[in-house]
Amino acid sequence: MSIEGQYIDIYKQYSGAIKKNSAGALNDVRDAAFERFSKRGFPTKKDEEYLYTNLAESFAPDFGMNINAVDFNVNPYENAHRYGVPGINNRIYFIINDQFYDKEEQPKAAELPEGVIICSLKKAAVEHKDIVDKYYGKASKDSKDGSVDFNTAFSEDGFFMYVPKGVRMPYPIQLTCLMTSGADQLATGRSLIIIEDDAEAKLVDSIFAQKELKFLANRVTEIFVGKRAKYEHYKVENTKRDMTNLNHVFIELEEGCNVLVNELTLLNGLTRNNVEVNFRGKDANLDLCGMALCDGEQHLDTNTIVNHWVGGCTTNELYKYVMNDKSTGCFSGTIMVAQDAQKTKGIQTNKSICLSKDARMYTRPHLEIYADDVICNHGATVGQLNNDEVFYLRSRGIPESVAKMLLMFAFVSDVEEKILIPELKDAVRMMVEKKFKGEVESTCKGCSSISACHS
C-alpha cells in the first residue's frame, strides 16, 4: 500500500467520527480537501518545492491519530512555567497534540480586552460561526501542497484568536503546542488568527514534545491582518531530535498593515516551515525572518513565498542558519511582484555558516518580477567563520571556543534584534547561548523548556 493509502483508508472509515468531533466550517471543506489529498498525495523530492526533504517518507510510520478526541488527562497549567516565556505569562494557551485545552482555566490569567475572543477553534466554529465561516480555509485555499489538504481533511480542532477593530492587545499571547501521548502520535492542529482593522496583537507560538515517543505535527495556521493593523508572530521550536514538524503559515495582508514573522529553530528533528504571504492592500509592510541553529542530524527546510499582488508594499526577508555536525539546512525563498504592483520594495537575504565538513546548506533565493518600477534584491551566502576575526579575539586572550561562540552570536544578532518582545528576546538569547555551549537538551523529563526551568 502507498504511504497515502493508510490515511485514505482511515478517512474513509472514520470521516463520520472526525466530523462528529469537529464542527461547522471545519467540516464544510473537509471532504473536498480529502479528495484533493487523495489525488495529490504527500509531496516527495520529485516536487520542485521539496527537493531536499522527502515529506512523504515522514508519514510512512504507523502513527496514532486522535480521531475520537480522547482527553489526554494532563493539565498543562500545572507546569505552565516550563512552557511560558518568563515575565509574559499573562495569557498562555495550550494545544495538546491537536486539541485545544480548555478543561481548566489558566490560574491568575490577565483580563482579555473587550471583544477579543480566544478559544477552541471547534467551539468558535459554532459560537462565532459567522467569523469562522468567513475566514476558515480562505488563506490556504490556493495551496497545491497535499500536506495542507491532509491537515484540512483531518483537523478537528485548534486555536482561534479574534482581535476586533481598533483593539490593542496590551500583552503578547502565548500558544504552546504540547506533543504528549501514550503512543507515537500524528497531530493535525489548526490555527485561525484574525486581527481586524487598526488592531494590534503579538503571538508567541511554540512547540514542545514529550521525550520517549515519536511525533509528527502537521499544522496549518491562517492569519488575516486588517487595514493598518499590527501583528507580530513568533514561532519557536525547541523540541527534540526525533520530532517531525511540518508547519504551514498563510498570511493575508490588508492595506497599510505591519506584520513581523520570526521563526526561531533551536532544536528539532526534521522540520519543514512553509510561509506564504499575500499582499492584498497597498502600503503594507512585512518583516519575515528566522534563525536556525542546527547540529547533530537536525534538518530544517524553510520555504517562503511572498506575493506582492498590489503596489507600494515592502518585504524585508532575512534568514540565518548556523549549521554544525551532520545537519542539513535548506532555504528556498520567492518574492513575486505582480505586473501592477509598482513601487514594491523587496529584499531577501539568506546567510549561513557551515561549521563542519559534513554540514550541508542548500539555498535558493528567488525573485519573480513582472512590474517595472520596483526596488528588489536578493542574496545568499554560505561560508565559515572568518579566521581573521577568530584570531583577533584570541589574540586578546579569549579561548578559541569562546571566540567562535561570540562570532556565532554576532552572526545571528540581527535576527535576534527582530524579536520585539524583550522577555522573549532574553529567553531566546539564553537558549542560543545554551545551544552554542551544547547544553540545549534539557535534562528534565518530558519537557524542553524555553523558560528558566533549566537555567
Added chain:
Amino acid sequence: MLEIKNLHANINGKEILKGINLTVKDGEVHAIMGPNGSGKSTLSSVITGNPAYEITEGEIIFNGKNIVGMSPEDISREGVFLSFQYPVEIPGVSMVNFMRTAINEHRKYKGLDPLPASEFLKLMREKKEYVELDNKLANRSVNEGFSGGEKKRNEIFQMAMLEPKLSILDETDSGLDIDALRIVANGVNKLKSKDNSTIMITHYQRLLDYIVPDIVHVLYKGKIVKTAGKELALELEEKGYDWIKKEVDGE
C-alpha cells in the same frame, strides 16, 4: 623579556622569516623597520601565535618560557599584546562584551575571580582616557564603522585594558593624521614603564619622533640585517633602504 633565536617561519609553504635573532630587555623600546615585504608583519603574527603561520625552526623565549606552539590566547595571557596593522571589524560583538570577556579570561589565567560589572565599567572609563576614545565607540560593535584613526586608538585602548608586558605595535602609525598620531603615541608613552617593553614595527621615522626607541633594527629578506641606536632611523629616513639592500645583496 623576549629572546628570539634563529626563528624560521612559513606561510603556505613559503619561508618568510629566515633566522631572526632578537633580544628585548625589560623597559626597552625597539623599532623594527624595513622595506615592504621584508617580513615585519609576519614576525608580529608569529610571536603572537597566529595559526596561519608555521614555525619551522627556532625559539621564542618570553620571560623564560618558550612560547612557540602556544595558543594565541595563552600568549596573550602571558602578557604579549599585538596592536594590529588592520584591526578587524566584528559586527554584532559589542566592545563592552569583547573586553569583559578578554579581561576575565586574563584574570582566570591568573587564578582571579571575574571583575564585578561596576569595577569593569570603571576600568573601561579610566582606560578610555589614555587615547581619548569616545564613549559612543565603546558602546558599538568591535571596530564596526570606526575610522582608521579610531581603530588604532581602539587598539591602544585594548592595550591599556590588558596591561601587557610586551606590546608589539604593527604599523600603528599607518593611516593616521598628525593629531591622531599624537594621541596614539601619547597613549603608548603613558603606558610605558621600566617593567614593560615595546616593539614598534614601522616604515617611517615619523612615529619614532613621538615614541623614541632605544634600539632600531632593519629587517630585510626575513633577517635582521642591521641593529643600531635611534640615529639609524634618521639615517634611513634620509637615505632610504637602498644602501642596506646593496650591502646585504652585495655580500
